[in-house]
Amino acid sequence: MSLSQLLGTELPLLQAPMAGVQGSRLAAAVSKAGALGALPCAMLGVERIREEVTAIRAQTAHPFNLNFFCHQPPAEDAAREAAWRQRLAPDYARLGVSLDAASSATSRRPFDAQMLALVGELRPAVVSFHFGLPEADLWQPLRALGIRVLASATTLEEGRWLQQQGVDAVIAQGWEAGGHRGMFLGDDLGTQMGTFALLPQLVHALRVPVIAAGGIADADGVAAAMRLGAAGVQVGTAYLLCPEADTSAVHRGALQGAQAAETAVTNVFTGRPARGIVNHAMRAWGPINPDAPAFPLAAQFVAPLRKAAEAQGSSDYSPLWAGQNTSGCRETSAAELTWALAQGLGSQEPPCLV
Template sequence: MDLRDLLGTELPIIQAPMAGAQNHLLAAAVCEAGGLGSIPAGMLDAPALEAELSAIEGLTERPYNVNFFCHQTPTADPAHIAAWHQMLAPLFAEFGIDPGTIPSGPTRQPFDAAMATVLERHRPALVSFHFGLPTPELLQRVRATGAKIASSATTLEEGLWLQEHGVDAVIAQGLEAGGHRGIFLGEELTTQLGTFALLPQLVAALDVPVIAAGGIADAQGVAAAQVLGAAGVQLGTAYLLCPESRTNALHRAALKSPRARHTALTTLFTGRPARGIVNRIMRELGPLPADVPDFPLAGNAIGALRAKTEALDLDHCTPLWAGQNVSGCRETPAAELTRELASGWRD
């Protein structure tokens, strides 16, 4: 079974959910081209999600995906936050930020009952998760809508765990992928595999379809994933320069520059490892320093720095999410790009 059989799409292409860099406009364009567009919900509350799903349904009648995070929201430790602010103190001083004005609390929300209620009204074709799966009760509510369920695996062990917990498909997220790692059974980054090492292992071990993600940027990469047994391909970085995306000007400029050749996994922006183009804060503090608060509590201080630096037209503290392969990232309409990517798939 490939992605088209599972979800009723014309093409075996999923546009990866990219919170902050897209909304329903990009997703709808991909859907209309025959792929599966995705709505990222990790930075939305239930009313905002309702608005996004209503908006995409106003633009397309085709299947779409909604993606959620499944993290446990931590309790802020004042001592830990103070140590974090101390690490950032030189940047606070340089850009005139009073740490006493920085808000507390999470900047990203996990899937919850209110979100499930929205899904019950809209009934998307696919609901995908990052960082594992929600509670069995919430997962059953999603399944009862008729949606297929997928989640990201970054290791063979995670793929087996997801299959045991009843997913309909596993997304093989290789180390090359931009944005947040879906790692959830541990925190050891040495366990993380490249896409074309992870994909065949999951295909051999699992009975459910496996979707390849990470480092695939063109039709040749799509073809390679198919040869290794993928049921479909999920791509994000390739869509970042599409006119329908919401990638900001600083991020677009970085993607089009030689800087995009150097990406790194970093916990600086949110507290969880995520891949982005190396910028000043990553160089000065190191991409994986100690004392970064647990996900997503790091985001408040970074948000204050980002606002100040972006106002000066600087990307010093902006998360420039991107995968290791930006070669397919072009200013091409999303529908055209989707069809180009799918041309690598052979029936």
Template sequence: MDLRDLLAIEHPLIQAPMAGAQNHLLAAAVCGAGGLGSIPAGMLDAQALERELSAIEALTDRPYNVNFFCHQTPTADPAHIAAWHQLLAPYFAEFGVDPAQIPSGATRQPFDATMAAVLEQHRPALVSFHFGLPTPELLKHARASGAKIAASATTLEEGLWLQEHGVDAVIAQGLEAGGHRGIFLGEELTTQLGTFALLPQLVEALHVPVIAAGGIADARGVAAAQALGAAGVQVGTAYLLCPESLTNPLHRAALKSERARHTALTTLFTGRPARSIVNRIMRELGPLPHGVPAFPLAGNAISALRAKTESLDLDHCTPLWAGQNASGCREVPAAELTRELAAGWRA
């Protein structure tokens, strides 16, 4: 079974959810071209989610995906936050940020009952999760919307765990992928595999459909994933320059430059490893420095620095999310890109 049968879509192609870089406009354009557009909910509350789902449904009656994070929100340790601010002190001084004015608390919320209630009103075709799965009770509520359930696996062990917990499909997130790693059964980054190493392992071991994600940027990549047994593909970075995306000008400029060839996994921006184009703060502090607060508590201080540096037209502290293969990232309409990618599957 491929995604066309599972989700009643024309092309077995999911537009990866990219919180902060897109909204319903990109998702609706992909849906209109026969793919599965995604609404990222990791930075939304229930009211904002309701607005987004109403907005996409006003633009298309085709199936769509809603994506959520499943992390446990940690309690902020004042001593740990103080040490984090001390690490960032040279940047606070350079750009005039007062650490006393930085808000506390989580910048990203996990899936909860209020969001599940919104899903039951809108009934998306797919609900996908990152960082594992929610509690059984919350997962039951997500299923009550009538949606199929998918989640990201970064290792064979994670794929088997997800299958045992009842998902309808597994997203094989290769190391090449931009944005946050979906790793959830451990923190050891040496366990992480490239897409075309991970994909065949999952296809052989699982009986649910496996979706390839990471490094797929053109029709050739789509065809390669199909040849290795994928039931479909998920593509993110290639959509970041589409006019329907919300990618900011500094991020767009980086994606169009030679800098896009150099990405790294970093915990600096949120506390969890995520792939970004390397910028000044990553070079100077290292992409994985000791002392970064747990996800998502690192985000407040970085957001304050980001606001100051971006006001000066600098991307020094901006998360420039991108996968290792930005070759397909072009300023073309999302519908056109979707059809070009889908041609690889037909071939």
């Protein structure tokens, strides 16, 4: 069975779920164009997810993917958080922000029983997971729903583990990819491989389809991944300038400028390694700082700084998530970008939009 048959799409192309920079508009546009659009759900509550799914289905009957995180909520560490607050004190003072402005609210939630019930209610064609898979008491009921399940692997060991658990396909997330690393069996960044090193190893070792992700921004990249045995390709960064994306003004500006040429993996924005365009915060505090609070607690300390800086048109404290290859970012519709990527599959005509 081809990946398109597995997912119910016309094209073996997937839009990467990108929390904070996209919602239903981008997901619906990509699905309508024949690929698999995705809605990132880790930063959304139950009612908001319902609203977004309703919006997608109002625009297309094509399949879409609901994406969730599977991290373990961290234990409170008052001393570590107090130390981090003091580390950021000069930046708070620089922007005239009170140190008490940091919120205690958790900005990202893991997949839980409430989300399982919601998936059972909404019945998307596909769900995907980052940072591993849900616990057994959630995983078995989810599989019983008959929904296709994808998950990210950043190493050969992770790919084998995911196959053993029964996923339908594995996303090979290369080192080049933007946003959070999907690593879950260890935290050593030295184990991370580039897409075109990881991909053929997973293809050779696994029986399930392998989807290439990371650093692929155009039709040539799609074609290269397919030649290495990928069953399909997932693209994220290239969609960030599409009008259907919710990318902020400062983020769009960074993607369009010389600043986009320099990206790095950092933990200072959320507490977990993620790739973004290098800015003041990453230079001043990291990019990797062992004192940053555990994921996702670090985000609450940066949020007031980000808000104040962006109000002044500055991206100094914004997580400018992006992959190493931003060359495919264009101010074009998501449908046009999807069809352009599909040329790497040998497609000559855009798919039907019914």
